[in-house]
Amino acid sequence: MYSLLNQQLSQVLVGTTKIAESMGNFLLEKGVIYVHDGGYGYRGQIAKTHDTGAFSVTNFCPSTFPLEDAEGNALDLVAALKKLHAREGTVKSFSAFFQESGKKYEVRVIARRAMKEQRERVLHQKQKLAKKNHRTLQKETIYLTGWVLVLTTLPSQDWSDQEVLSLY
Numbered sequence: 001m002y003s004l005l006n007q008q009l010s011q012v013l014v015g016t017t018k019i020a021e022s023m024g025n026f027l028l029e030k031g032v033i034y035v036h037d038g039g040y041g042y043r044g045q046i047a048k049t050h051d052t053g054a055f056s057v058t059n060f061c062p063s064t065f066p067l068e069d070a071e072g073n074a075l076d077l078v079a080a081l082k083k084l085h086a087r088e089g090t091v092k093s094f095s096a097f098f099q100e101s102g103k104k105y106e107v108r109v110i111a112r113r114a115m116k117e118q119r120e121r122v123l124h125q126k127q128k129l130a131k132k133n134h135r136t137l138q139k140e141t142i143y144l145t146g147w148v149l150v151l152t153t154l155p156s157q158d159w160s161d162q163e164v165l166s167l168y
Contacts, residue, residue, distance in 0.1 A: 030054060033154065035167050046107065047100040050153050057152045057167050063140070065151070067096040067109065077109070078140050081147060086113040093161045105153075110161045112148040119146045 030053030036045075043065060049056045067075040075096055084092055093110040114122070122145040130137050150168050152159070 033057060033167065043098050043100040043105075046098070046151065046153065047103065047105055050105055055153045057150060057154065057164055059149055059168065060151045062144070062149070065098065067098055067107075070095075070097060072097075072104075077149075078143055081111060082143070086111075088113050088115050091161050091165065093156070108152050108154070108156055108161075108164075110150045110152065110164055112150075112165060114146050114148055118148075 033055045034049055035057045042060075046056050046058070062077040067077060069075050080094070081092075084090070086092060090113045091110065093108055095106060096109050097104055097106050099105075123142065126137055126141060126145060148165075150164060152164050154164055
């Protein structure tokens with residue numbers, strides 16, 4: 001773990017094929033903000049961080065991180081984003097929930113519409129990986145290359161969407 005405030009490493013784990021990326025591999029501290037990549041953007045990771053009293057900021061994939069509305073109904077993030085008809089650079093956010101180990105957690109999803117060059121670069125990377133793995137990209141995946149998706153447990157009254165995106 002790298003401390004942005006102290007500008008130094010505070011915890012180091014050398015991984016192997018037997019040790020997966022997991023917040024459980026680290027000593028988490030209450031009140032600390034953990035900014036991490038999609039390898040940690042899973043329900044169990046976010047729940048673990050939340051349960052220690054810490055906060056998360058991470059990108060995530062909607063297909064592997066199912067979200068719900070307040071009533072527990074499945075939230076179709078792609079459909080919600082399409083309804084926005086957002087222009088490049090537009091930032092939108094909304095509250096959502098997820099279930100993990102029988103508990104319900106609240107998160108904020110922040111979505112920024114990517115610029116054309118960024119969309120093209122991400123799409124090219126995904127197409128290259130799909131070709132290498134003999135797969136076809138899904139329509140949803142192609143659409144989501146046009147968005148930067150960040151999930152956070154930081155309270156919106158203390159952290160604006162733009163501030164959270166700046167952290168990420």
